[in-house]
Amino acid sequence: MTLYYSVLVIGGGLIGSSIARAIKNKNLADRIYIADVSSDACGVLRTLDIADEVSEDYNDYLERADLIVLATPPGVMKTIGASVVEGMKTGAVLTDVGSIKLDIVRHFEPFLRSDIHFIPGHPIAGTENSGPAAGFAELFEDRWCILTPGENVDEAEVERLTDLWESMGSQVALMDAGRHDIVLATTSHVPHLIAYTLVGTAMDMETVTRNDVVKYSAGGFRDFTRIAASDPEMWRDVFMQNKDGVLEVVDRFIEDLSALKRAIRWDDADTLMEHFSKTRDIRRHIVDAGQDTDKPDFGREP
Amino acid sequence: MTLYYSVLVIGGGLIGSSIARAIKNKNLADRIYIADVSSDACGVLRTLDIADEVSEDYNDYLERADLIVLATPPGVMKTIGASVVEGMKTGAVLTDVGSIKLDIVRHFEPFLRSDIHFIPGHPIAGTENSGPAAGFAELFEDRWCILTPGENVDEAEVERLTDLWESMGSQVALMDAGRHDIVLATTSHVPHLIAYTLVGTAMDMETVTRNDVVKYSAGGFRDFTRIAASDPEMWRDVFMQNKDGVLEVVDRFIEDLSALKRAIRWDDADTLMEHFSKTRDIRRHIVDAGQDTDKPDFGREP
Numbered sequence: 220m221t222l223y224y225s226v227l228v229i230g231g232g233l234i235g236s237s238i239a240r241a242i243k244n245k246n247l248a249d250r251i252y253i254a255d256v257s258s259d260a261c262g263v264l265r266t267l268d269i270a271d272e273v274s275e276d277y278n279d280y281l282e283r284a285d286l287i288v289l290a291t292p293p294g295v296m297k298t299i300g301a302s303v304v305e306g307m308k309t310g311a312v313l314t315d316v317g318s319i320k321l322d323i324v325r326h327f328e329p330f331l332r333s334d335i336h337f338i339p340g341h342p343i344a345g346t347e348n349s350g351p352a353a354g355f356a357e358l359f360e361d362r363w364c365i366l367t368p369g370e371n372v373d374e375a376e377v378e379r380l381t382d383l384w385e386s387m388g389s390q391v392a393l394m395d396a397g398r399h400d401i402v403l404a405t406t407s408h409v410p411h412l413i414a415y416t417l418v419g420t421a422m423d424m425e426t427v428t429r430n431d432v433v434k435y436s437a438g439g440f441r442d443f444t445r446i447a448a449s450d451p452e453m454w455r456d457v458f459m460q461n462k463d464g465v466l467e468v469v470d471r472f473i474e475d476l477s478a479l480k481r482a483i484r485w486d487d488a489d490t491l492m493e494h495f496s497k498t499r500d501i502r503r504h505i506v507d508a509g510q511d512t513d514k515p516d517f518g519r520e521p
Numbered sequence: 522m523t524l525y526y527s528v529l530v531i532g533g534g535l536i537g538s539s540i541a542r543a544i545k546n547k548n549l550a551d552r553i554y555i556a557d558v559s560s561d562a563c564g565v566l567r568t569l570d571i572a573d574e575v576s577e578d579y580n581d582y583l584e585r586a587d588l589i590v591l592a593t594p595p596g597v598m599k600t601i602g603a604s605v606v607e608g609m610k611t612g613a614v615l616t617d618v619g620s621i622k623l624d625i626v627r628h629f630e631p632f633l634r635s636d637i638h639f640i641p642g643h644p645i646a647g648t649e650n651s652g653p654a655a656g657f658a659e660l661f662e663d664r665w666c667i668l669t670p671g672e673n674v675d676e677a678e679v680e681r682l683t684d685l686w687e688s689m690g691s692q693v694a695l696m697d698a699g700r701h702d703i704v705l706a707t708t709s710h711v712p713h714l715i716a717y718t719l720v721g722t723a724m725d726m727e728t729v730t731r732n733d734v735v736k737y738s739a740g741g742f743r744d745f746t747r748i749a750a751s752d753p754e755m756w757r758d759v760f761m762q763n764k765d766g767v768l769e770v771v772d773r774f775i776e777d778l779s780a781l782k783r784a785i786r787w788d789d790a791d792t793l794m795e796h797f798s799k800t801r802d803i804r805r806h807i808v809d810a811g812q813d814t815d816k817p818d819f820g821r822e823p
């Protein structure tokens with residue numbers, strides 16, 4: 220049995236197209252529509268055959284959709300938000316897949332309607348690739364999806380959306396938007412900011428050539444370049460929209476790095492050893508929780 | 522035809538045991554000896570059947586070895602260095618696999634003998650696992666190995682050691698020890714220091730639980746935990762022995778991070794976008810150079 224009659228995905232990139240694929244594969248909706256402002260993306264989406272209809276204009280499907288998934292960059296969500304809400308049919312559900320929740324909740328509050336259900340969401344899944352062709356139906360399997368419904372949202376609709384994500388293979392957690400943002404600043408946003416920074420630092424060293432960096436990247440650097448190859452537009456928006464959370468965690472990080480720097484400068488072997496030993500433990504928990512492979516080198520082929 | 526009659530590997534962990542495996546698999550020596558101070562490690566090494574003889578005492582094999590490979594933690598190399606050099610037979614070659622070269626070169630200089638050949642080396646390869654059972658013969662395939670011979674070292678011996686590494690599947694680069702250290706600080710040591718720091722910062726956040734960090738690690742954090750799960754003792758030694766190189770690169774990194782932090786605070790979208798776009802390019806070069814896979818998520822299984 221399908222969970223929704225009709226689903227509209229706005230934004231057919233990596234995440235949006237993967238949602239459409241998963242809904243189609245698992246038969247979770249009777250009709251799937253995708254809207255993407257790029258005519259090139261629409262062309263690709265049509266050849267992928269993952270939606271009943273594809274259009275450059277979401278207005279073509281707004282009135283027909285029981286569930287609308289905003290899967291655009293977060294800046295675009297804010298630009299089109301009021302127009303999307305205005306065009307929705309009574310009783311429909313609006314969700315999103317943005318990496319920051321407080322900023323979106325605050326933006327949507329002034330124009331939300333009492334006859335629709337707004338349930339912000341965030342699937343913790345992704346790859347370094349972007350665009351409709353990069354998506355795949357299994358992207359959400361064994362990953363977490365966080366939903367941050369407001370206090371007055373219909374519980375039955377929260378359960379139905381939870382069912383959808385679970386049917387796509389995810390585990391679902393509910394929490395408030397503010398807590399979501401500081402947790403994600405720690406586990407995702409600041410790691411990305413640091414990776415972008417380090418790759419830039421390496422590129423600017425006068426004594427180290429671009430060629431050196433490429434050749435010897437297997438020593439650790441390549442893992443940072445993978446993270447720093449993520450979609451620049453998306454991450455610019457993430458950092459600006461979760462400014463408070465990101466700056467709080469970055470400041471703590473710089474404090475901690477300065478302390479380790481000092482330990483290196485003063486040959487404080489005990490402080491270094493103590494710090495490096497305690498961080499090892501968390502890795503084991505992540506592997507035990509099924510959030511990463513324990514194969515050497517992530518299972519990269521030798 | 523074998524390249525050396527007899528090889529002694531001192532230290533049978535991930536790197537040392539992988540070298541023994543590769544030498545045995547490719548038939549690059551007639552005799553392979555492994556010495557490891559740990560009796561437990563020796564027990565494992567004997568069951569692996571990758572050496573002709575295994576002992577807790579390297580003195581058992583010093584006089585017989587044509588090539589000695591120091592594959593212990595760098596601190597141990599310095600402790601045993603003079604004793605190893607003293608026991609070597611005339612004409613034999615001494616190399617190592619340490620991550621820092623200037624510190625080792627400076628330490629060995631006072632007691633080197635003119636009748637042996639000292640050719641420091643560094644294979645850029647590894648996984649997050651350690652110990653003899655974690656090794657595998659293919660570890661060095663398609664990886665770089667840097668050799669840093671002094672100016673007066675016999676060229677024929679440098680070529681023979683180059684042949685050995687190439688036969689184990691590596692590409693070999695020659696450079697001076699000082700340049701090696703700043704290149705590696707950039708591509709390996711500082712990435713590890715940053716990963717250790719960030720994992721520690723996340724563990725100490727009051728508002729984010731250990732459970733949150735584990736659950737939502739797929740957003741980027743898990744890649745840092747993999748790096749921060751590397752052998753603590755080895756990395757403590759690396760940072761202290763490449764102090765100048767590490768501190769130089771860390772200072773540049775903190776400057777750059779502070780500039781991006783400022784751009785976030787002041788909503789400077791253009792600076793962020795410019796920075797994030799330029800770092801994407803280097804990823805493509807790394808994949809093109811065969812130093813990483815371009816599969817989504819490093820080829821992790823969905």
